[in-house]
Amino acid sequence: MSAYDVVVIGGGFLGLSTAYHLGKAGAKVLLLEARDIASGTSGACSGRAQVSEGHLDALNIRLIVEGMERFNTLEEELGLGFEWHRVGCLCLIKEGQQHLWNAWNERAAVLGKAGIEVEMLDAHSVKEAEPHLNINGLMGAALSTEGLLNPFLFCWAYACAAQRYGVVLRAHCPVTDIQIAGRQVVGVTANGERFVCGKAAVMCGAWTPQVTRLAGVDVPIKHTHAEAYISEALPPLLRNTIALADFYETIHGKPRAISVGVSQHENGTLVVTEAVTMCEEIHGWVSAWGLGGMASDLIRFFPVLGRSRMLRSWGRPTSFAPDEEPLIGWLPQLDNLYVASSMVETITAVPLISEWMAKDILGEELPVSLDIFSPARFYQPA
Numbered sequence: 196m197s198a199y200d201v202v203v204i205g206g207g208f209l210g211l212s213t214a215y216h217l218g219k220a221g222a223k224v225l226l227l228e229a230r231d232i233a234s235g236t237s238g239a240c241s242g243r244a245q246v247s248e249g250h251l252d253a254l255n256i257r258l259i260v261e262g263m264e265r266f267n268t269l270e271e272e273l274g275l276g277f278e279w280h281r282v283g284c285l286c287l288i289k290e291g292q293q294h295l296w297n298a299w300n301e302r303a304a305v306l307g308k309a310g311i312e313v314e315m316l317d318a319h320s321v322k323e324a325e326p327h328l329n330i331n332g333l334m335g336a337a338l339s340t341e342g343l344l345n346p347f348l349f350c351w352a353y354a355c356a357a358q359r360y361g362v363v364l365r366a367h368c369p370v371t372d373i374q375i376a377g378r379q380v381v382g383v384t385a386n387g388e389r390f391v392c393g394k395a396a397v398m399c400g401a402w403t404p405q406v407t408r409l410a411g412v413d414v415p416i417k418h419t420h421a422e423a424y425i426s427e428a429l430p431p432l433l434r435n436t437i438a439l440a441d442f443y444e445t446i447h448g449k450p451r452a453i454s455v456g457v458s459q460h461e462n463g464t465l466v467v468t469e470a471v472t473m474c475e476e477i478h479g480w481v482s483a484w485g486l487g488g489m490a491s492d493l494i495r496f497f498p499v500l501g502r503s504r505m506l507r508s509w510g511r512p513t514s515f516a517p518d519e520e521p522l523i524g525w526l527p528q529l530d531n532l533y534v535a536s537s538m539v540e541t542i543t544a545v546p547l548i549s550e551w552m553a554k555d556i557l558g559e560e561l562p563v564s565l566d567i568f569s570p571a572r573f574y575q576p577a
């Protein structure tokens with residue numbers, strides 16, 4: 196039976212990056228992942244380090260500004276490249292969406308004060324910025340500079356760097372039991388093996404409720420199901436990542452909805468997202484409705500892509516808390532069970548929030564309060 200200071204459960208962006216910082220700080224750490232590293236939602240994403248679409252509160256803006264700064268040296272720090280580069284993002288606004296145009300102007304003003312430049316472009320300027328884009332029916336776009344990376348390599352870079360600091364990483368090790376004594380987690384069981392721990396951290400994305408339930412705690416995390424696909428490698432066609440400014444409005448509360456987005460990665464492939472379905476179960480399916488819908492919307496915007504071939508498609512859950520803020524902190528029902536799930540603009544935040552979460556887990560002082568993310572907000576004090 197092995198003993199660890201901290202057992203981190205979940206090998207996605209949050210678990211791997213936090214394990215890295217815990218190991219770097221000298222803690223004895225075990226990370227348990229049910230399947231392969233990055234096989235949850237992290238390996239399913241577009242790889243965008245978004246800057247302009249998230250919440251506008253001071254904490255989120257700080258995570259964006261300082262997170263983006265960290266990326267300048269992160270590949271060097273982790274010792275592995277993950278195809279990081281900066282790229283424009285055009286959030287398209289359609290004709291008739293004056294309310295969105297106004298809202299994005301206000302958003303641009305708030306972000307601009309924090310040093311995140313967002314330029315409002317009319318349709319003519321959008322065409323200049325993205326020559327292959329069909330601008331029929333477009334009012335304009337909000338242009339910002341964000342980041343793009345390969346999500347598998349990003350996870351791998353954190354995994355390798357964590358191991359260099361002595362973190363033990365076990366894939367194909369689903370946690371099936373969490374042992375409690377009084378108000379303390381004392382051990383976890385995975386693959387029939389028991390690991391004693393001083394603290395545990397559940398960083399399981401949409402699977403978080405399943406895992407905290409093993410400790411007898413229900414967390415109010417829900418999820419939608421999102422489908423995406425990747426194309427064959429193509430010559431450089433897209434200058435910017437393309438998203439729709441009405442993404443949240445389109446998908447919010449709908450049984451199913453499509454909001455197309457596309458990024459061209461360094462290897463020439465296009466990652467095309469998202470067909471979103473409300474559902475209770477977690478699965479990896481894709482549908483004819485989803486793939487067909489994303490492809491036809493994409494071709495309407497980029498007729499030049501009409502003959503591009505799909506290479507691979509997938510579906511994964513996207514988790515969210517009822518108030519759509521992240522869930523990060525100690526569960527009030529126990530003394531030593533930490534939880535982190537449902538970040539907004541996750542990739543951008545990861546370099547900084549993971550360092551803060553590691554400090555929090557180790558009982559060190561944080562440079563900023565994470566109280567607005569605390570699970571305690573969902574429970575009445577005893």
Ligand SMILES: Cc1cc2nc3c(=O)[nH]c(=O)nc-3n(C[C@H](O)[C@H](O)[C@H](O)COP(=O)(O)OP(=O)(O)OC[C@H]3O[C@@H](n4cnc5c(N)ncnc54)[C@H](O)[C@@H]3O)c2cc1C
Nearest residue numbers: 205207208209229235236237240241243370400402541542
């Ligand atoms: C199509 C799509 C596109 C997206 N694009 C972007 C984007 O461009 N930029 C961005 O920032 N975000 C994007 N997101 C969101 C982003 O992918 C997620 O916020 C992020 O991956 C969540 O990371 P995580 O570490 O919290 O969870 P996950 O990556 O889901 O990791 C949780 C891990 O826990 C493991 N696990 C579950 N149960 C157990 C168990 N019992 N024992 C051990 N391990 C367990 C799972 O196997 C999984 O690997 C996108 C999401 C989708 C679906």
